[in-house]
Amino acid sequence: MSETMPVSALVGQTLAELGVGHVFGVVGSGNFEVVNALRAAGIPFTAARHEGGAATMADAYARMSNKVGVVSTHQGCGLTNAVTGIGEAAKSRTPLIVLTADTQGAAVRSNFKIDQDALARSVGAVAERIHSAESAVADTVRAFRTALNERRTVVLSLPLDVQKTQAPTPVEKIQLQAPARLRPDPDGVHQLVRLLRDAKRPVFVAGRGGRGAREEILALAGHCGALVATSAVANGLFNGETFNLGISGGFSSPATAELISGADLIIGWGCTLNMWTMRHGRLISAEAKVVQNDVEDASLGANRPVSLGVLGDAALTAEDALQLLQQEQPAPAQKYRTPENAQLIEQTSRWRDVETPDLSTSSLIDPRVLSRELDTLLPAERIVSVDSGNFMGYPSQYLAVPDEFGFCFTQAFQAVGLGLYTAIGAALAQPDRLPVLGAGDGGFLMGISELETAVRLRLPLVCIVYNDAAYGAEVHHFGHGSENVDLGSVTFPETDIAAVARGFGAEAVTVRTVDDLDAVKAWIAAYEDGHQDHPLVIDAKIASDGGSWWLAEAFQGH
Secondary structure, eight states: OOOEEEHHHHHHHHHHHHTOOEEEEOOOTTTHHHHHHHHHTTOOEEEOSSHHHHHHHHHHHHHHHSSOEEEEEOTTHHHHHTHHHHHHHHHTTOOEEEEEEEOOTTOTTOTTOOOHHHHHHHTTOEEEEOOOTTTHHHHHHHHHHHHHHTTOEEEEEEEHHHHHSEEEOOOSOOOOOOOOOOOOOHHHHHHHHHHHHHOSSEEEEEOGGGTTOHHHHHHHHHHHTOEEEEOGGGTTTTTTOTTEEEEOSTTOOHHHHHHHHTOSEEEEESOOOOTTTTTTTTTSOTTOEEEEEESOGGGTTSSSOOSEEEESOHHHHHHHHHHHHHHHOOSOOOTTOOHHHHHHHHHHSSGGGSOOOOOOOSSOBOHHHHHHHHHHHSOSSEEEEEOOSTTTHHHHHHSOOSSTTSEEOOOSSOOTTOHHHHHHHHHHHSTTSEEEEEEEHHHHHHTGGGHHHHHHTTOOOEEEEEEOSBOHHHHHHHHTTOSSOOOTTSBOOOOOHHHHHHHHTOEEEEESSGGGGHHHHHHHHHHHTTOOOSOEEEEEEBOOOSSOHHHHHHHTTO
């Protein structure tokens, strides 16, 4: 007689065998057994204080580890608590499993009863479920394959009655074959090379789909004389490249924006060239041709008309294009890679190198001055996470990162309050780097319950809170150029965030001037000596710069 196990244990064991990296969650009666099955199989588990926090931790972990993340929730209310984080992950095409309990099929009057499949689909996730003991392994494998191979967020529902059913213990290990990389059609490559050959000022913009294709993209760029840039989510991909413009879009320095808008050919590599990356199209000149390369047909031309769409893996497409271009044009072309542009990029492509007036007072610090100082002080081997709000360009543009796995940007949904969750998940994905969070006071207070999680995990996490005692985006958007506008709904009395942080067990400092950063230096010294095991919260009371340029861009898309 074959041995059996509960379906809940079988699902947990199967996911562990498939190679999920980490599970985050809030455990209730509905998901207690499956989480314990994952833990018993050796998968690390982090207990969050809220399902919304757990979902974004799992999202950030998956983005920064290249492994499938898991968030586990109780049925009904546990899942609804996580919906914003699930929506962010789904819109970002994060490979994530939302392992959620569900009510029994016959429990039509249960207060936990909701249409979980419809809820998942409503935010762009894929709805899957465990149907029976007999199909449990196949159902789990299907959900995992969809998450991994299609880069989708999958909500996998486990009905309580099915969870308790006994299933035969598998006798064979599960083996998954990696999908073949999509090689581009030769005709598309020929058209791409023709455009590259004719262009005088080409610019490449890589998105998340360009991660893993750095060397191939740079080799092609070097041969055809193209400058390179990234979308925000791929920040750091081209670090060390002389002709790297940095981030394209709202975070671009004036020099970067000028060079991109001067291009006569723009190629997006795994990048949808959306309104943020292209400043609502203003970075694309009227005469410029636009090419988009992606592995998904539906992404080609999704945000704007393109002159050419090339379906294929970014590395293979760049590799094939380079081989063909070298046959037609053996010697590299200078084109946009002039010595003058190299010097301009070196001196002004980053905002920290652009002169700005110091708006600091005796009680408020200019956020640009603060960010420059912290970029200098903090160790270079870091992983930066950013919340949403008026402040967000300061950490995004002023804090350098070592590579594309040093920047975690959960901004597809533009939800305020995900920053602290993001930083924790990213920190666990890259434990050898100093985790750094950039957040506004509104977003930090919105998610502050997870500061206890960071303290409990003994994370040496630096939280930079750009504190203007307001929801600054709304203050600047609705108050700009208007008289007698009542902003009382979005402004608040000053909050002593440092004191609140100490209550959670973190170290904290209030910063009003550059001199106040001495306490930060002491914390960093202990970190570099290997003696730092608790977060540092920097409650920075910031001066207003009159409203951020990047939020003006974002509000145009609302």
